[in-house]
Amino acid sequence: LETRTVAQLAVVLERELRQRFGSEYVSFLLFDVSGATGAAQSIPLQAAQEKIPSLAKGRHAVSGQLRKDELQFLFGHEGELVKSCAVVPVQHERPLGLLAIGSSSAEHFKSSMDTLFISFVGDVLARVLLPLLGADAARSRGEAARKGRAARHLALDGRQRLGLAS
Numbered sequence: 664l665e666t667r668t669v670a671q672l673a674v675v676l677e678r679e680l681r682q683r684f685g686s687e688y689v690s691f692l693l694f695d696v697s698g699a700t701g702a703a704q705s706i707p708l709q710a711a712q713e714k715i716p717s718l719a720k721g722r723h724a725v726s727g728q729l730r731k732d733e734l735q736f737l738f739g740h741e742g743e744l745v746k747s748c749a750v751v752p753v754q755h756e757r758p759l760g761l762l763a764i765g766s767s768s769a770e771h772f773k774s775s776m777d778t779l780f781i782s783f784v785g786d787v788l789a790r791v792l793l794p795l796l797g798a799d800a801a802r803s804r805g806e807a808a809r810k811g812r813a814a815r816h817l818a819l820d821g822r823q824r825l826g827l828a829s
Contacts, residue, residue, distance in 0.1 A: 669693070669795050670701030676788070677702045680764060688745050688765030690738045694758055696796060704739075708758060711736075718761060724751040724782045727774035737763040747772035751785035755793050762788060 666672040673691050680686040693700055694708035711719035714736045718725065726749040734742035737750065745765035749772045753760040762785055766772055 666791075666795070668699070668701075669696065669703065669792065670699040672791060672795060673701035673703035676762075686764045687767055688738055688741050688748070690763040690765070691760065692737070692763070693760040703760070711761070718750050718752075719758070721752055722754070724749060724778035724785060725774070726750075726772040726776045726778055726781070728769060734765070737761070738765055741765070749776070749778065749781050751778070751781045753785050753789045753792060755789040759789055759792055759796070
């Protein structure tokens with residue numbers, strides 16, 4: 664919770680879920696995020712809504728067995744190894760992403776499971792993520808502005824050295 668960037672948050676989230684909770688597979692998908700996302704993967708919200716509509720448009724966590732194409736979208740090449748999972752929407756006023764936790768056991772996550780805890784994790788994650796997304800975007804804009812100023816300065820310096828600038 665003490666991270667300062669989206670990339671740091673993604674790394675800490677994956678590490679904690681794997682080490683403290685013994686999660687075999689962790690996928691953190693962020694919607695329409697530019698810049699460094701670390702262990703998280705940024706994907707277009709529209710792509711998620713087309714490929715996994717019930718999960719991307721859903722407002723509640725789900726657990727159990729998913730279709731192969733859904734598992735592949737969520738977990739990439741590891742999707743072939745995932746037999747059951749829990750998927751929680753990460754949202755606050757708008758969809759921010761999805762957190763998916765997978766298991767190689769078909770019995771580990773069942774559709775009858777209580778999703779209160781994983782839903783709580785998703786809510787906390789959204790509250791922590793939202794300000795980081797704004798800070799990362801501001802940082803990216805600041806870096807672009809600095810690079811633009813540096814390029815203008817170099818161009819002016821070059822013109823002055825050539826005696827072209829007044």
